[in-house]
Amino acid sequence: MTTKPKVPPVRRSERARSAILTATTELVFEVPYGRLTIEAIAARAGVGKQTIYRWWPTKGAVLFDALLELSGGPDGVALPDTGDLRADLGLFLRATVAEMTEPRFDAFLRAVMIEIQSDPDLAEVYRERLLAPQREAIHERLRIAVESGAIRADADLEVAVDLLVGPVQTRWALGLGGLTEGYADSLLELVLAAVNPS
Amino acid sequence: MTTKPKVPPVRRSERARSAILTATTELVFEVPYGRLTIEAIAARAGVGKQTIYRWWPTKGAVLFDALLELSGGPDGVALPDTGDLRADLGLFLRATVAEMTEPRFDAFLRAVMIEIQSDPDLAEVYRERLLAPQREAIHERLRIAVESGAIRADADLEVAVDLLVGPVQTRWALGLGGLTEGYADSLLELVLAAVNPS
Numbered sequence: 232m233t234t235k236p237k238v239p240p241v242r243r244s245e246r247a248r249s250a251i252l253t254a255t256t257e258l259v260f261e262v263p264y265g266r267l268t269i270e271a272i273a274a275r276a277g278v279g280k281q282t283i284y285r286w287w288p289t290k291g292a293v294l295f296d297a298l299l300e301l302s303g304g305p306d307g308v309a310l311p312d313t314g315d316l317r318a319d320l321g322l323f324l325r326a327t328v329a330e331m332t333e334p335r336f337d338a339f340l341r342a343v344m345i346e347i348q349s350d351p352d353l354a355e356v357y358r359e360r361l362l363a364p365q366r367e368a369i370h371e372r373l374r375i376a377v378e379s380g381a382i383r384a385d386a387d388l389e390v391a392v393d394l395l396v397g398p399v400q401t402r403w404a405l406g407l408g409g410l411t412e413g414y415a416d417s418l419l420e421l422v423l424a425a426v427n428p429s
Numbered sequence: 430m431t432t433k434p435k436v437p438p439v440r441r442s443e444r445a446r447s448a449i450l451t452a453t454t455e456l457v458f459e460v461p462y463g464r465l466t467i468e469a470i471a472a473r474a475g476v477g478k479q480t481i482y483r484w485w486p487t488k489g490a491v492l493f494d495a496l497l498e499l500s501g502g503p504d505g506v507a508l509p510d511t512g513d514l515r516a517d518l519g520l521f522l523r524a525t526v527a528e529m530t531e532p533r534f535d536a537f538l539r540a541v542m543i544e545i546q547s548d549p550d551l552a553e554v555y556r557e558r559l560l561a562p563q564r565e566a567i568h569e570r571l572r573i574a575v576e577s578g579a580i581r582a583d584a585d586l587e588v589a590v591d592l593l594v595g596p597v598q599t600r601w602a603l604g605l606g607g608l609t610e611g612y613a614d615s616l617l618e619l620v621l622a623a624v625n626p627s
Contacts, residue, residue: 263547264546264547265547341546341547342546344542344543344546344602345543345546345547347603347604348462348539348540348542348543348602349461349462349463349539349543351604354603354604355604357603358603358604358605362603362605386619387615387618387619389607390596390612390615390616390619391619393595393596393599393600393616394592394595394596394619394620394623396599397591397592397595397596397597397598397599397600398588398591398592398595398596399595400595400598400599400602400603401591401594401595401598401599401602402591402595404542404546404598404599404602405545405552405555405556405560405598406545406549406552406553406556407556407560409587414588417585417588418588418591420585421584421585421588421589421592421623421624422592422623424622424623424624424625425592425619425620425622425623426619426622427622
């Protein structure tokens with residue numbers, strides 16, 4: 232009597248979960264999101280459709296977990312702090328522009344954008360798990376700059392965070408283009424002027 | 430022999446077109462956009478499905494024409510010019526915040542957002558017909574302010590337009606909330622500081 236090597240159920244689940252998230256990430260780049268189906272994800276991952284529905288209620292929920300995996304967890308959200316505000320925010324803005332214009336990330340984020348317009352619960356999770364930590368990291372860097380005198384004490388830092396992220400996000404979401412390093416630098420100059428002491 | 434009063438074909442077409450756009454605007458507020466169908470629009474408008482497909486290739490195309498009708502054409506895009514930059518931009522920002530938080534307009538714009546993430550051709554038309562005139566109107570008001578000395582001559586006005594529209598647009602698109610008149614005023618202060626002469 233021959234037996235297959237036994238894979239413990241937990242590890243098998245973990246493998247299936249990982250295959251499903253990888254399949255989702257690949258397919259979002261290949262297929263228009265409106266035409267991406269749970270069936271296609273199951274086929275690519277080599278699992279049954281019911282395996283996906285056991286863990287995720289909707290396509291959007293799978294997409295979101297794939298995004299969390301891509302984003303690499305909390306380590307990805309800290310802002311550099313070299314003591315030089317201009318250099319640190321410049322790096323952050325250039326990195327943001329590079330990320331938003333990377334074709335795979337672009338396709339992925341557009342799918343997320345569609346989901347958060349349609350599904351308020353998913354939008355709430357997105358804000359809590361991803362946006363809030365990102366915004367808090369920027370806010371924290373600005374707070375340090377207020378303490379060191381690089382930003383005036385009465386500047387509204389929540390609005391300053393919006394000045395840093397809003398223009399790039401909007402150009403990206405509306406497909407206005409022009410997202411270059413030069414753009415990141417021009418934006419930086421205006422934002423620094425907005426919060427400058429003196 | 431009795432005859433129905435005859436409606437000339439052009440006028441009948443015009444009526445059907447108008448009924449279809451009105452039905453679309455109503456349904457976008459009532460039904461999640463992903464579940465809104467051409468069939469439902471046809472039924473509400475009292476026309477056959479084929480009548481819609483004769484004029485519009487997709488649901489997104491109908492939605493976009495309904496948006497153009499809602500937006501009220503080119504008259505809607507001029508910015509006030511009282512000679513007082515702070516007052517004029519303040520009015521513009523408060524009006525934008527009021528518009529983006531109006532539930533019907535919000536539902537409509539979220540549907541547009543979904544479509545422009547999915548359909549690059551529609552996104553292009555959206556940018557040319559609606560976004561470009563809006564941005565040009567803001568840019569023009571800023572240019573006048575440069576001439577009058579209210580904005581420094583070396584400010585990058587395209588980025589300044591982004592500072593005015595990006596933060597509100599991003600808070601709206603990502604559902605971050607906080608879109609109040611007070612927010613509009615705080616944003617105005619930072620943008621004015623960014624472009625201030627001296």
